[in-house]
Amino acid sequence: MIRTRGLTRHFRVKGETVEAVRGLDIDVQEGELVAFLGPNGAGKSTSLRMLTTLLPPTSGSATVAGCDVLADPAGTRRNIGYLGQGNGAGNHFRVRDEVVTQGRCYGLSRAESRKRADELLAVLDLESLAGRQAGTLSGGQRRRLDIAIGLVHRPRLLFLDEPSTGLDPHNRANLWKHILRLREEHGITIFMTTHYLDEADTMAERVMVIDHGRMIADDIPENLKANLAGDGVTVTTADEADAGRSAEIAGRMPSAREVTVDAMTMSLRAPRGNALLPDLLRSLDAAGVRVLTAEVRRPTLDDVFLALTGRSLREGEGDR
Numbered sequence: 063m064i065r066t067r068g069l070t071r072h073f074r075v076k077g078e079t080v081e082a083v084r085g086l087d088i089d090v091q092e093g094e095l096v097a098f099l100g101p102n103g104a105g106k107s108t109s110l111r112m113l114t115t116l117l118p119p120t121s122g123s124a125t126v127a128g129c130d131v132l133a134d135p136a137g138t139r140r141n142i143g144y145l146g147q148g149n150g151a152g153n154h155f156r157v158r159d160e161v162v163t164q165g166r167c168y169g170l171s172r173a174e175s176r177k178r179a180d181e182l183l184a185v186l187d188l189e190s191l192a193g194r195q196a197g198t199l200s201g202g203q204r205r206r207l208d209i210a211i212g213l214v215h216r217p218r219l220l221f222l223d224e225p226s227t228g229l230d231p232h233n234r235a236n237l238w239k240h241i242l243r244l245r246e247e248h249g250i251t252i253f254m255t256t257h258y259l260d261e262a263d264t265m266a267e268r269v270m271v272i273d274h275g276r277m278i279a280d281d282i283p284e285n286l287k288a289n290l291a292g293d294g295v296t297v298t299t300a301d302e303a304d305a306g307r308s309a310e311i312a313g314r315m316p317s318a319r320e321v322t323v324d325a326m327t328m329s330l331r332a333p334r335g336n337a338l339l340p341d342l343l344r345s346l347d348a349a350g351v352r353v354l355t356a357e358v359r360r361p362t363l364d365d366v367f368l369a370l371t372g373r374s375l376r377e378g379e380g381d382r
Protein backbone atom coordinates (compact mmCIF):
# COMPACT_ATOMS: atom_id res chain seq x y z
CA MET A 63 0.00 0.00 0.00
CA ILE A 64 2.95 2.32 0.69
CA ARG A 65 6.44 1.72 -0.65
CA THR A 66 9.20 4.31 -0.57
CA ARG A 67 12.86 3.99 -1.41
CA GLY A 68 15.39 6.62 -0.42
CA LEU A 69 12.66 9.21 0.13
CA THR A 70 14.42 12.50 0.82
CA ARG A 71 13.41 16.12 1.26
CA HIS A 72 15.70 19.10 1.81
CA PHE A 73 14.69 22.71 2.43
CA ARG A 74 16.82 25.79 1.83
CA VAL A 75 16.50 28.19 4.75
CA LYS A 76 18.57 31.40 4.68
CA GLY A 77 21.25 29.83 2.51
CA GLU A 78 21.44 26.68 4.70
CA THR A 79 20.15 23.24 3.76
CA VAL A 80 17.76 21.59 6.23
CA GLU A 81 17.74 17.80 5.68
CA ALA A 82 14.19 17.21 6.92
CA VAL A 83 13.84 13.64 5.59
CA ARG A 84 16.86 11.53 4.68
CA GLY A 85 16.46 8.38 2.63
CA LEU A 86 13.36 6.74 4.09
CA ASP A 87 12.46 3.19 3.06
CA ILE A 88 8.85 2.55 4.11
CA ASP A 89 6.78 -0.59 3.41
CA VAL A 90 3.16 -0.74 4.57
CA GLN A 91 0.89 -3.63 3.58
CA GLU A 92 -2.81 -3.38 2.80
CA GLY A 93 -4.98 -3.27 5.94
CA GLU A 94 -2.16 -2.39 8.36
CA LEU A 95 -2.45 0.31 11.03
CA VAL A 96 0.99 1.88 11.37
CA ALA A 97 2.07 4.62 13.79
CA PHE A 98 4.84 6.96 12.73
CA LEU A 99 6.60 8.39 15.78
CA GLY A 100 9.38 10.84 16.37
CA PRO A 101 10.22 13.98 18.37
CA ASN A 102 9.37 17.51 17.22
CA GLY A 103 11.13 18.29 13.96
CA ALA A 104 12.00 14.64 13.21
CA GLY A 105 10.46 14.82 9.74
CA LYS A 106 7.05 13.19 10.25
CA SER A 107 4.87 15.88 8.69
CA THR A 108 7.31 16.40 5.82
CA SER A 109 7.17 12.65 5.09
CA LEU A 110 3.38 12.66 5.24
CA ARG A 111 3.19 15.67 2.95
CA MET A 112 5.36 13.85 0.39
CA LEU A 113 3.28 10.67 0.64
CA THR A 114 0.10 12.68 0.12
CA THR A 115 1.51 14.61 -2.90
CA LEU A 116 1.47 17.96 -1.09
CA LEU A 117 5.25 18.29 -1.35
CA PRO A 118 7.59 16.87 -4.02
CA PRO A 119 10.54 14.80 -2.76
CA THR A 120 14.07 16.13 -3.35
CA SER A 121 15.01 12.56 -4.35
CA GLY A 122 13.85 8.98 -3.94
CA SER A 123 10.60 7.29 -4.94
CA ALA A 124 7.21 6.66 -3.38
CA THR A 125 4.32 4.49 -4.51
CA VAL A 126 1.15 5.12 -2.53
CA ALA A 127 -2.07 3.15 -2.97
CA GLY A 128 -0.82 1.83 -6.29
CA CYS A 129 0.24 5.20 -7.77
CA ASP A 130 3.62 6.87 -8.11
CA VAL A 131 3.30 10.15 -6.20
CA LEU A 132 5.40 12.07 -8.73
CA ALA A 133 4.16 10.50 -11.98
CA ASP A 134 0.49 10.27 -10.95
CA PRO A 135 -0.35 12.71 -8.15
CA ALA A 136 -4.02 12.92 -9.15
CA GLY A 137 -4.38 9.12 -9.06
CA THR A 138 -2.66 9.04 -5.67
CA ARG A 139 -5.03 11.65 -4.27
CA ARG A 140 -8.06 9.76 -5.54
CA ASN A 141 -7.01 6.69 -3.56
CA ILE A 142 -6.07 8.33 -0.26
CA GLY A 143 -7.69 10.35 2.50
CA TYR A 144 -5.63 12.85 4.48
CA LEU A 145 -6.41 14.37 7.83
CA GLY A 146 -3.94 17.18 8.45
CA GLN A 147 -3.27 18.86 11.76
CA GLY A 148 -5.65 21.75 11.07
CA ASN A 149 -9.42 21.52 10.68
CA GLY A 150 -10.62 20.47 7.23
CA ALA A 151 -14.03 22.14 7.39
CA GLY A 152 -14.82 25.85 7.13
CA ASN A 153 -16.37 27.31 10.32
CA HIS A 154 -19.51 28.67 8.69
CA PHE A 155 -20.46 25.61 6.68
CA ARG A 156 -23.04 23.19 7.95
CA VAL A 157 -21.80 19.71 8.79
CA ARG A 158 -23.76 17.72 6.22
CA ASP A 159 -23.31 20.37 3.47
CA GLU A 160 -19.58 20.29 4.01
CA VAL A 161 -19.36 16.52 3.52
CA VAL A 162 -21.65 16.69 0.46
CA THR A 163 -19.53 19.49 -1.06
CA GLN A 164 -16.37 17.46 -0.55
CA GLY A 165 -18.01 14.52 -2.29
CA ARG A 166 -18.86 16.78 -5.23
CA CYS A 167 -15.21 17.93 -5.35
CA TYR A 168 -14.23 14.30 -5.80
CA GLY A 169 -16.61 13.94 -8.73
CA LEU A 170 -19.52 12.17 -7.00
CA SER A 171 -22.98 13.07 -8.30
CA ARG A 172 -25.24 15.17 -6.05
CA ALA A 173 -27.30 12.10 -5.11
CA GLU A 174 -24.22 9.96 -4.46
CA SER A 175 -22.62 12.70 -2.37
CA ARG A 176 -25.73 13.03 -0.21
CA LYS A 177 -25.97 9.27 0.25
CA ARG A 178 -22.30 9.03 1.16
CA ALA A 179 -22.54 11.99 3.57
CA ASP A 180 -25.48 10.37 5.36
CA GLU A 181 -23.61 7.06 5.65
CA LEU A 182 -20.54 8.75 7.09
CA LEU A 183 -22.49 10.97 9.49
CA ALA A 184 -24.23 7.85 10.78
CA VAL A 185 -21.07 5.81 11.23
CA LEU A 186 -19.28 8.71 12.93
CA ASP A 187 -22.22 9.57 15.22
CA LEU A 188 -22.66 13.01 13.67
CA GLU A 189 -26.28 12.62 12.47
CA SER A 190 -27.76 14.81 15.17
CA LEU A 191 -25.27 17.55 14.28
CA ALA A 192 -25.89 17.47 10.51
CA GLY A 193 -27.43 20.96 10.42
CA ARG A 194 -24.94 22.64 12.79
CA GLN A 195 -22.22 25.02 11.63
CA ALA A 196 -18.80 23.35 11.83
CA GLY A 197 -17.45 26.20 13.96
CA THR A 198 -19.86 25.32 16.79
CA LEU A 199 -18.68 21.70 17.17
CA SER A 200 -16.55 20.46 20.07
CA GLY A 201 -12.96 19.34 19.40
CA GLY A 202 -13.89 15.66 19.25
CA GLN A 203 -16.93 16.25 17.01
CA ARG A 204 -14.80 18.41 14.75
CA ARG A 205 -12.19 15.68 14.39
CA ARG A 206 -14.91 13.19 13.47
CA LEU A 207 -16.18 15.63 10.83
CA ASP A 208 -12.62 15.85 9.48
CA ILE A 209 -12.58 12.06 9.20
CA ALA A 210 -15.90 12.07 7.36
CA ILE A 211 -14.45 14.60 4.91
CA GLY A 212 -11.29 12.51 4.51
CA LEU A 213 -13.32 9.37 3.74
CA VAL A 214 -15.99 10.78 1.44
CA HIS A 215 -14.41 9.33 -1.74
CA ARG A 216 -13.92 5.85 -0.18
CA PRO A 217 -10.10 5.90 -0.04
CA ARG A 218 -8.25 2.63 0.57
CA LEU A 219 -5.60 4.41 2.61
CA LEU A 220 -6.08 7.07 5.27
CA PHE A 221 -3.29 9.33 6.54
CA LEU A 222 -3.91 10.82 9.96
CA ASP A 223 -1.57 13.54 11.20
CA GLU A 224 -1.94 13.65 15.01
CA PRO A 225 -5.65 12.79 14.91
CA SER A 226 -6.26 13.09 18.65
CA THR A 227 -3.98 15.96 19.67
CA GLY A 228 -5.85 18.39 21.90
CA LEU A 229 -8.68 15.97 22.74
CA ASP A 230 -9.38 14.92 26.31
CA PRO A 231 -9.06 11.20 27.17
CA HIS A 232 -12.81 10.59 26.78
CA ASN A 233 -12.90 12.15 23.31
CA ARG A 234 -9.71 10.38 22.30
CA ALA A 235 -11.23 7.03 23.24
CA ASN A 236 -14.40 7.92 21.36
CA LEU A 237 -12.48 8.97 18.24
CA TRP A 238 -10.56 5.70 18.32
CA LYS A 239 -13.76 3.71 18.64
CA HIS A 240 -14.89 5.29 15.39
CA ILE A 241 -11.56 4.86 13.59
CA LEU A 242 -11.40 1.18 14.56
CA ARG A 243 -14.98 0.60 13.50
CA LEU A 244 -14.31 2.16 10.08
CA ARG A 245 -11.26 0.00 9.74
CA GLU A 246 -13.07 -3.16 10.69
CA GLU A 247 -15.97 -2.51 8.35
CA HIS A 248 -14.03 -1.23 5.35
CA GLY A 249 -10.50 -2.67 5.76
CA ILE A 250 -8.91 0.77 5.36
CA THR A 251 -5.12 0.97 5.73
CA ILE A 252 -4.12 3.66 8.25
CA PHE A 253 -0.82 5.49 8.51
CA MET A 254 -0.75 7.95 11.38
CA THR A 255 1.50 10.21 13.38
CA THR A 256 0.82 10.72 17.05
CA HIS A 257 2.49 12.22 20.09
CA TYR A 258 0.58 9.90 22.41
CA LEU A 259 2.85 6.91 22.91
CA ASP A 260 0.21 4.90 24.72
CA GLU A 261 -2.06 5.40 21.71
CA ALA A 262 0.62 4.12 19.32
CA ASP A 263 1.31 1.21 21.64
CA THR A 264 -2.27 0.03 21.99
CA MET A 265 -3.74 0.92 18.59
CA ALA A 266 -0.95 0.40 16.07
CA GLU A 267 0.10 -3.00 14.80
CA ARG A 268 3.45 -1.61 13.79
CA VAL A 269 5.49 1.35 14.94
CA MET A 270 8.05 3.24 12.89
CA VAL A 271 10.35 5.62 14.74
CA ILE A 272 11.98 8.49 12.86
CA ASP A 273 14.68 10.77 14.24
CA HIS A 274 16.59 13.51 12.39
CA GLY A 275 14.86 12.44 9.17
CA ARG A 276 16.00 8.80 9.37
CA MET A 277 14.14 5.63 10.27
CA ILE A 278 15.67 4.24 13.45
CA ALA A 279 13.18 1.46 14.27
CA ASP A 280 10.37 -0.40 12.52
CA ASP A 281 8.66 -3.32 14.27
CA ILE A 282 5.61 -4.39 16.25
CA PRO A 283 5.44 -2.54 19.61
CA GLU A 284 6.01 -5.73 21.66
CA ASN A 285 9.26 -6.53 19.82
CA LEU A 286 10.53 -2.98 20.11
CA LYS A 287 9.92 -2.98 23.84
CA ALA A 288 11.36 -6.43 24.49
CA ASN A 289 14.42 -6.07 22.25
CA LEU A 290 15.36 -2.45 22.70
CA ALA A 291 14.16 -1.36 26.12
CA GLY A 292 13.64 -4.38 28.39
CA ASP A 293 11.83 -4.38 31.73
CA GLY A 294 12.73 -1.91 34.48
CA VAL A 295 13.47 -3.54 37.86
CA THR A 296 13.54 -1.33 40.96
CA VAL A 297 14.49 -2.36 44.48
CA THR A 298 14.34 -0.04 47.51
CA THR A 299 16.50 -0.93 50.49
CA ALA A 300 16.67 0.05 54.15
CA ASP A 301 19.60 2.46 53.66
CA GLU A 302 22.01 3.82 51.06
CA ALA A 303 24.75 1.33 51.93
CA ASP A 304 22.36 -1.55 51.19
CA ALA A 305 21.38 0.08 47.90
CA GLY A 306 25.08 0.27 46.95
CA ARG A 307 25.60 -3.40 47.80
CA SER A 308 22.48 -4.40 45.87
CA ALA A 309 23.91 -2.63 42.81
CA GLU A 310 27.18 -4.59 43.11
CA ILE A 311 25.28 -7.87 43.34
CA ALA A 312 22.88 -6.99 40.51
CA GLY A 313 25.80 -5.89 38.35
CA ARG A 314 27.15 -9.44 38.44
CA MET A 315 23.95 -10.90 36.99
CA PRO A 316 24.46 -11.61 33.27
CA SER A 317 21.13 -10.23 32.01
CA ALA A 318 21.19 -7.03 34.11
CA ARG A 319 22.18 -3.79 32.42
CA GLU A 320 22.10 -0.05 33.17
CA VAL A 321 22.40 -0.69 36.92
CA THR A 322 22.06 2.63 38.79
CA VAL A 323 21.62 3.75 42.39
CA ASP A 324 19.71 6.79 43.62
CA ALA A 325 19.72 7.13 47.43
CA MET A 326 18.04 3.95 48.71
CA THR A 327 16.79 2.82 45.31
CA MET A 328 18.62 0.52 42.90
CA SER A 329 17.33 0.26 39.31
CA LEU A 330 18.31 -1.86 36.34
CA ARG A 331 17.03 -3.09 33.01
CA ALA A 332 16.72 -6.70 31.91
CA PRO A 333 15.02 -8.40 28.94
CA ARG A 334 12.87 -10.49 31.33
CA GLY A 335 12.70 -8.61 34.59
CA ASN A 336 10.13 -10.92 36.16
CA ALA A 337 12.51 -13.90 35.70
CA LEU A 338 15.49 -11.98 37.06
CA LEU A 339 13.76 -10.60 40.16
CA PRO A 340 13.43 -13.87 42.21
CA ASP A 341 17.15 -14.67 41.61
CA LEU A 342 18.13 -11.15 42.55
CA LEU A 343 16.06 -11.17 45.73
CA ARG A 344 17.57 -14.53 46.82
CA SER A 345 21.10 -13.19 46.25
CA LEU A 346 20.34 -9.97 48.14
CA ASP A 347 18.85 -11.92 51.03
CA ALA A 348 21.88 -14.22 51.17
CA ALA A 349 24.15 -11.14 51.32
CA GLY A 350 22.10 -9.63 54.18
CA VAL A 351 20.77 -6.70 52.10
CA ARG A 352 17.49 -5.45 53.61
CA VAL A 353 14.99 -5.07 50.78
CA LEU A 354 11.87 -2.97 51.48
CA THR A 355 10.10 -3.08 48.09
CA ALA A 356 10.71 -4.68 44.70
CA GLU A 357 8.98 -3.85 41.43
CA VAL A 358 9.08 -4.84 37.76
CA ARG A 359 7.86 -2.26 35.27
CA ARG A 360 6.99 -3.15 31.68
CA PRO A 361 8.72 -0.83 29.21
CA THR A 362 6.91 1.88 27.26
CA LEU A 363 7.60 3.17 23.77
CA ASP A 364 9.29 6.12 25.44
CA ASP A 365 11.79 3.68 26.98
CA VAL A 366 12.35 2.35 23.46
CA PHE A 367 13.07 5.84 22.17
CA LEU A 368 15.37 6.52 25.11
CA ALA A 369 17.28 3.30 24.39
CA LEU A 370 17.61 4.22 20.71
CA THR A 371 18.61 7.86 21.03
CA GLY A 372 19.47 8.62 24.66
CA ARG A 373 16.60 11.14 24.66
CA SER A 374 12.99 11.01 25.77
CA LEU A 375 10.32 11.35 23.13
CA ARG A 376 8.40 13.39 25.66
CA GLU A 377 11.02 16.16 25.70
CA GLY A 378 9.62 19.37 24.25
CA GLU A 379 6.05 18.21 24.68
CA GLY A 380 5.25 20.80 27.30
CA ASP A 381 3.68 23.10 24.74
CA ARG A 382 1.22 20.47 23.55
Ligand SMILES: Nc1ncnc2c1ncn2[C@@H]1O[C@H](COP(=O)(O)OP(=O)(O)OP(=O)(O)O)[C@@H](O)[C@H]1O
Pocket residue numbers: 073074075080081082100101102103104105106107108109
Ligand atom coordinates in the same frame (compact mmCIF):
# COMPACT_ATOMS: atom_id res chain seq x y z
N1 LIG B 1 8.65 24.53 4.63
C1 LIG B 1 9.77 24.36 5.34
N2 LIG B 1 10.82 25.17 5.19
C2 LIG B 1 11.94 24.99 5.91
N3 LIG B 1 12.13 24.02 6.82
C3 LIG B 1 11.11 23.17 7.02
C4 LIG B 1 9.88 23.30 6.30
N4 LIG B 1 9.04 22.30 6.71
C5 LIG B 1 9.73 21.61 7.64
N5 LIG B 1 10.96 22.12 7.84
C6 LIG B 1 12.00 21.62 8.75
O1 LIG B 1 12.15 20.24 8.52
C7 LIG B 1 12.34 19.54 9.74
C8 LIG B 1 11.26 18.48 9.89
O2 LIG B 1 10.01 19.12 10.12
P1 LIG B 1 8.63 18.32 10.24
O3 LIG B 1 7.54 19.34 10.35
O4 LIG B 1 8.55 17.33 9.16
O5 LIG B 1 8.82 17.57 11.62
P2 LIG B 1 7.76 16.77 12.49
O6 LIG B 1 8.42 15.50 12.87
O7 LIG B 1 6.47 16.69 11.81
O8 LIG B 1 7.64 17.71 13.77
P3 LIG B 1 6.38 18.03 14.74
O9 LIG B 1 6.24 16.83 15.61
O10 LIG B 1 6.86 19.21 15.51
O11 LIG B 1 5.17 18.31 13.90
C9 LIG B 1 12.34 20.58 10.84
O12 LIG B 1 13.67 20.95 11.09
C10 LIG B 1 11.58 21.74 10.20
O13 LIG B 1 11.99 22.97 10.76
